[in-house]
Amino acid sequence: MIQASGHGGAVEHADRSAKAERAGATSLVRVAAVGDLHYTRTSQGLLERALGGDVLSRADVLVLCGDLTDYGLPEEARALAKDLSGVKLPIIAVLGNHDHESGQAEAVVEILRDTGGVTVLDGESCEVRGVGFAGAKGFGGGFGRRVLEPWGEPAIKRFVQDALDEALKLERALSRLRTRSRVAVLHYAPIKGTVEGESLEIYPFLGSSRLEEPINRFRASLVFHGHCHHGTPEGRTTAGIPVYNVALPVLRRTLSDGAPPVRLVELPADEADPRGQGGPARA
Numbered sequence: 547m548i549q550a551s552g553h554g555g556a557v558e559h560a561d562r563s564a565k566a567e568r569a570g571a572t573s574l575v576r577v578a579a580v581g582d583l584h585y586t587r588t589s590q591g592l593l594e595r596a597l598g599g600d601v602l603s604r605a606d607v608l609v610l611c612g613d614l615t616d617y618g619l620p621e622e623a624r625a626l627a628k629d630l631s632g633v634k635l636p637i638i639a640v641l642g643n644h645d646h647e648s649g650q651a652e653a654v655v656e657i658l659r660d661t662g663g664v665t666v667l668d669g670e671s672c673e674v675r676g677v678g679f680a681g682a683k684g685f686g687g688g689f690g691r692r693v694l695e696p697w698g699e700p701a702i703k704r705f706v707q708d709a710l711d712e713a714l715k716l717e718r719a720l721s722r723l724r725t726r727s728r729v730a731v732l733h734y735a736p737i738k739g740t741v742e743g744e745s746l747e748i749y750p751f752l753g754s755s756r757l758e759e760p761i762n763r764f765r766a767s768l769v770f771h772g773h774c775h776h777g778t779p780e781g782r783t784t785a786g787i788p789v790y791n792v793a794l795p796v797l798r799r800t801l802s803d804g805a806p807p808v809r810l811v812e813l814p815a816d817e818a819d820p821r822g823q824g825g826p827a828r829a
């Protein structure tokens with residue numbers, strides 16, 4: 547069962563997993579994450595070929611970190627949704643920049659939700675078996691002291707405002723979670739560490755430190771992101787929170803021989819945070 551809280555606090559039930567029905571029977575939830583599938587209209591079967599059914603049978607929830615489609619076309623979303631409809635797990639996703647390319651992001655979301663059974667997060671949060679997920683696409687702008695500031699031309703100010711809006715979406719989603727385990731799901735990178743390996747010239751278009759601040763403040767358990775196809779698989783925020791770049795090309799390149807290109811992480815499945823750590827850190 548997925549309980550999704552978003553605009554208006556709607557609750558959505560997606561009871562897809564026999565495992566999920568045993569909620570409370572185990573203390574750990576296994577999260578499988580991958581991004582940048584870049585489905586085209588002829589990609590049918592790519593998910594099965596790329597991941598294999600075996601790895602998904604060992605997971606309790608599947609997380610998809612954006613660039614689900616190649617050009618953001620409804621027919622690409624239909625090909626992916628058809629494949630996802632055969633995955634007997636709760637599926638959580640965020641969109642990526644490619645999913646916006648054709649100006650039909652709403653149709654992409656609708657198809658993935660209605661045919662693929664996917665919960666697409668855009669500033670919302672949801673819980674699966676006591677693990678909380680907060681999702682947003684994110685945006686660029688660069689990192690650390692070199693992050694782009696809203697100064698000068700209106701176009702620069704609009705760019706920075708979009709980055710700020712995405713950080714606010716993530717903050718809002720994280721603030722709603724009261725579970726012990728809280729997973730931030732992004733497309734863009736929140737830290738420079740997992741971008742390294744890409745051309746230095748494009749770092750500012752691959753992520754933004756503005757996303758890191760709410761992750762640290764709300765003490766997320768970990769972060770998944772995609773987008774950086776030539777980046778580094780693992781890093782940490784300044785507060786030490788693990789960040790995993792799960793872009794499919796990164797996983798294919800860095801995982802040991804024969805391992806399916808998916809990141810599997812186990813998290814405690816407590817329904818409530820007994821330490822009262824669901825809220826923001828207070829200095």
Ligand SMILES: [Fe+2]
Pocket residue numbers: 582584613642644773774775
């Ligand atoms: Fe991508």
Ligand SMILES: [Fe+2]
Pocket residue numbers: 613642643644733772773774
């Ligand atoms: Fe991307």
